[in-house]
Amino acid sequence: MSDRQMRKGITTGTCAAAAAKAAVLAWQGKTATKVEVISPQGTVLVAPVAESRAIAGGGIAWIIKDAGDDPDITNGVKITAEVTITDEPGVVIKAGSGVGTVTKPGLAVPVGEPAVNPGPRQMITRAVSECLPAGKGAIVTVSIPDGEKLAARTLNPILGISGGLSIIGTTGIVEPMSEEAFKNSLVPQISVVQALGYQDIVFAPGKIGQDIAINRYGLPAAAVVQTSNFIGHMLEHAVKYGMHRVLLFGHLGKIVKVSAGIFHTHNRMADARLETLAAYMAACGAPQAAVAEVLGSTTTEAAMPIIARYNLTGVYNLLAERASERAKRYVFGDLTVGTVIVTLQGDILGLDQTAREIGGHLGWNLDIESL
Incomplete structure (x- = not known):
């Protein structure tokens, strides 16, 4: 295994x-192969310029996104800025093609504005302003x-971001394989x-659960969000945002982990699905043979016919109750679950x-009466 x-x-x-x-520099007749920009934290960052040229009233340039070793969906894409120089001081930022x-409401940017987050707005404004002559402004x-x-x-x-991607980044730097960044992308x-x-x-660990909650059971789409594997992280932020109640809505394979007090549900982090299921079946009076069969299964889906055969389907309600109780305990009673x-x-x-x-x-x- 490489330690690179x-x-x-x-x-x-x-x-x-x-x-x-780079677009402003092109307007000034300067061709830059790389430029320095300042992050919101004051760090100097260097980016290579793929191409830049002057156009009528301004300049245009683009950068090829390099996400390093992070599997970022935007790695390798072309990010273009077209700048029009104005006689009115200030920098106005607009969304072009492919920018949402x-x-x-509820995001860091007001409704109707380009999906360019505050950090990047600050970086763009500073990068352009430091190149402009006195009394000039720009539309980017x-x-x-x-x-x-x-x-x-x-x-x-x-x-609720339509028409394209967001321009994001609080530090200007992509940390490779950053689980923290992914977790934080879910919170908005x-x-x-x-x-x-x-x-x-409503918290659904995955897209399938989200679709079922909305399309089959009519839960309002605006209230159903994905948690991925980070159920504990999302519960904590539900408290921070003042939510009162959370409905966990998901597949047995994820929920059974929560029943055992596991709030990061990736199988490499913790995987006691079948052990937990078997333990609760035993608590419901399952014979040893049933417990052994479930422990010998490879998935919770494979365990379901066994549970049905032994008439132990009541275990699912018990698991739901336990998941709610463990989730409530996880946030010290600050949510009803x-x-x-x-x-x-x-x-x-x-x-x-x-x-x-x-x-x-x-x-x-x-x-409800049928359940």
């Missing part, structure tokens, strides 16, 4: 700022070819739900009373 140090990269914000600066526009239009297509593979549509979903006036929120456990096909296996109450308040179309 992972290579850092630069954010889309750094690329946009560097492209904007904010359509929902940032574009990303294929940005709208790439955005479909991000959380932007869920967050909560702020959007809160800004839309919801006090109850209910849990729904579903199959991959969307059938409900189990739920607790709190889930019935939260789901009912959110207007789901579930026939």
